[in-house]
Amino acid sequence: MILGRFYRSDRGGAFLLAGLFVLAVVVPVLNLAVPESSPFHLSTYTVTLIGKYLCYALLALALDLIWGYCGILSLGHGAFFALGGYAMGMYLMRQIGDRGVYGNPDLPDFMVFLNWQELPWYWLGFDMFWFAMLMVVLVPGLLAFVFGWFSFRSRVTGVYLAIITQALTFALMLAFFRNEMGFGGNNGMTDFKDILGFDLQADGTRVALFLASVITLAVSYVICRFIINSKLGRVIVAIRDAESRTRFVGYQVERYKLWLFVFSAVLAGIAGALYVPQVGIINPGEFAPLNSIELVIWVAVGGRGMLYGAVLGALLVNYAKTYFTAAFPELWLFALGALFVLVTIFLPKGLVGLWKRKRDTEP
């Protein structure tokens, strides 16, 4: 019943969820149950790669929510992703304990190297998983709240907002590059050993992380869908299309934007936290402005203002990127740029728009 209604109201989403379900079943089986000698065996490397794509997809979902539906173009969403990633990285760092090169039970290697005597206050509590997870949500959420509070209240919109979000992520990148910040400087954090006591190199752990990514993405999709289909979702689109009108109808536009921006930042943070244990490293490069711009391209390619479009775009572009950077590494940026230009000119609604148009013109 409910499934049928869902399918009719959101066909693309139904396909997406079905696809994720298939992935969640097939990938673990092919990796864990099929012997390595079999041609059907899926390497752990591939499992992790797909897991990484799914994290990007979640990030794209977060951006689409504010850009596609509310018209807020953030060119700094990578910052929230990276902050979530750093919070997770700090937990994983503390889990290393005395197994680091210097064998210090409390201090991560890079702090010993800097001759620090004790853990800075902002590292306290990160040895506890629940606390780290709280920070994964809280830190990006709080930054988004403060940033959004000031920008939306002063009615900064459009290109100006895009530029200051870009400046935000750039500033954070410079800050995190500094060793004195206490986040590992330009090397960032790596050499993680385990998570919740499970060895990060073990196939089982990798599959579990992959599953966590699939489930988080699916649940997030359903929540985003709920938001968009609610009256709040309609207010958000109204703000995008006629902000001033929305205000005169009696909605406090700033509060809506702020709420959505914070929610989106939290999703991005969660994506970052899932990403870090799978790729095994977090460094200031994640704050690079270029990352946030690439993210915008994923969403544009997939189809902005379509939740499943954003997910699709992230998956496709990143798959292409993996292929390209292996085959023609120098060409990737050009290919990406060309893709963006082509999509903007010929497919303003992205690949999903193409499919929808075909369906709509059919009798």
Added chain:
Amino acid sequence: MRPLDPLRKALRRDRVFDFMMPQVVFSPDLDISHGPILYLEDVTVSFDGFKALNDLTLYIDDGELRCIIGPNGAGKTTMMDVITGKTRPDSGSVFFGQKIDLLRLSETDIAQGGIGRKFQRPTVFESHTVFENLELSLAADKGVWPTLFAVLNKAQRERIDEILETIALTGQRHQLAGTLSHGQKQWLEIGMLLAQSPRVLLVDEPVAGMTPQETERTAELLVSLAGKHSVVVVEHDMEFVRSIARKVTVLHEGSVLAEGTMDEVQNDPRVIEVYLGD
């Protein structure tokens, strides 16, 4: 002199202190015991030295239908901007009822407090259906969380149906607002105002670009709204104004030039000179 102004304002004894002013008060409690529902007194707005409104004083009575006419650039739209909180005047005061100082409220508060506005250029939510446009406008708790979990109840649905009937868009209820004709958009916008259940409707050039039949229907609609609401209509089209007006105010260069019935105004030599003459 300037630095002392705030102090002087605070010490004025003909007015209560700001912190004692009521916050947004919804329509039923509005104090209109002295007649007018909207008071504009000595309002001046200047843009880079140019006075768009110049010591404008205007009172709108509860339930009346008032037409405001005046040549282009007379300040009609600016006046609406001031009432709805979009533009803050340099000086003067604007009161809703006797107690609510509109100059201290935000656009949203003013809208929620009971003043609805139709823009000069029709603005509706183009990617929503006609029904959804009205749903969004409906008077309700417009906070973020209540909106997230809002479900239309029966009374609200009926109210929307009723409004659809009033603005003659029942057949278009599921059509995207962006696909409506220009005249239908104007009506939808009036419908959106009605959905907010306002005390005062400010309607800026409602018949611009309408066919004669549409204009006629709009006139009927606005006339039928007066009484239950105060309706302030800004319009260029003299034929239209004549067809609905009881009381007409002529604006010129940011202040009131003449006020009275259409006939009185039309025979006023100053009005003939600046407006009707050419």
